[in-house]
Amino acid sequence: SVQLNSGLIGTRLVNLATTTSTNFEAFRLAEEGAGEGTVVTAEEQSKGKGRLGRIWSSPPGANLYCSVILRPRIKPFEAPQLTFLSAVATARAIEQTTGLKPEIKWPNDVLIDGKKVAGLLNEMSAETDGINDGINFVILGIGVNLNMTADQFPGDLRHPATSLLIEGGAKISRARFTAFLLNELDRLYAGFLDHGFVQVRREWQERCNANGREVVVSNHGRDDIRGLFAGIDGDGALLLRHPDGTVERILSGDVRVL
Ligand code: BT5
Structure with missing residues (x-):
């Protein structure tokens, strides 16, 4: 078995048999004052959330x-x-x-061989009165397809999807995977608090699926934008280089590699 290290993340673990959404439950606990590093997990979610009101199959x-x-x-x-x-x-x-080789797709997908194996959904509670803008808390939602089989995926997925079992052929221990994940998150968060975004950004870019590639960004309601993927900036915005050399910053949308 793998022990959690003695860091911040995972100091309190709440494991639920079933819930609507672990993000929803964590948000509620945070509003009640639950401390930094509290982690909520569940066996299943009846209303797993994706972005923009989408469903995360759980x-x-x-x-x-x-x-x-x-x-x-x-x-x-x-x-x-x-x-x-x-x-x-x-x-x-x-x-x-x-030992599989995952790639990261901006802003919130992890892929294996071009297929989505994990999705991320952050939500926050913040004060934005313009004077003392600050964060009350952030919820990092992480969904990873460990042992899902092909017949368990819904038929109407927007993108191809997969699981670690399908890709690697071996069943994954959830407890072991969770320990690795929380330990890595703990290290990265400590580095983020000490040094800011710089180191994470470098590793993120090395792991990104679109380096040097031509991509199309679709942005709900607006026209698709096409350009050369030029990484992310210090805020995490996507940088798109146009043929005339100008670089556009994009804050939200869906990216497709051509
Ligand atoms: C995401 O949204 O990728 C964010 C998913 C976050 C899920 C975690 S689970 C723990 C925590 N609690 C929650 O309630 N949520 C977080 P988005 O980029 O909008 O992608 C959603 C789309 O992915 C859906 O519209 C489907 O097409 C597809 N999809 C749904 N379930 C999937 C799955 N299990 N694996 C791969 N793709 C899926």
Whole structure:
């Protein structure tokens, strides 16, 4: 078995048999004052959340559904940087437990062989009165398909999806995977608090699926934008280089590699 290290994340573990969404439950606990590092996991979610009201398919027993409460002293605009921590932690944990080679897709997917194996959803509670803008807490939601089988995926997925079992052929211990994930997240978060976003950003870019590639960004309601993927900036915004050399910053959207 793998022990959790003595860091911040995982100081309190709440494991639920079933819940609507671990993010929802963690948000509620955080509003009641639950401390930084509290982690909520569940065997299944009846209303697993993706972005923009999408559903995260969460069958019982198969996967990891996990939400971490953080209380960093940062400004609300810096909070999206934390998604990059959970992406890198998830990629490291996959590598360590399976030897598979995950790639990260901006802003919140982890892929294996082009197929989505994990999704990340951060939510925050913040004060934005314009005077003392600050964060009350951030919830890092992490869903990793560990032992899901092909027949358990819904038929109407937006992108191809997979699980570690499907890719690696071996059943994954959820307890072991969770310990690796939380230990890596703990290391990355300590580094983030000490040195900021710089180191995470470098590793994120090395692990990104779009380096030097041409991509299309679709951004709900607006026209698709096409350009050369030029990494992420110090805030975590996606940088897109146009043929005339100008670089556009993109804060949200879905990226497809051409
Ligand atoms: C995400 O949204 O990728 C964020 C998923 C976050 C899930 C975790 S689980 C623990 C915590 N508690 C929660 O309630 N949520 C977090 P998005 O980029 O919007 O992708 C959602 C889309 O992925 C869906 O519309 C489907 O097409 C597809 N999808 C749904 N379930 C999937 C699964 N299990 N594996 C792969 N793709 C899936």
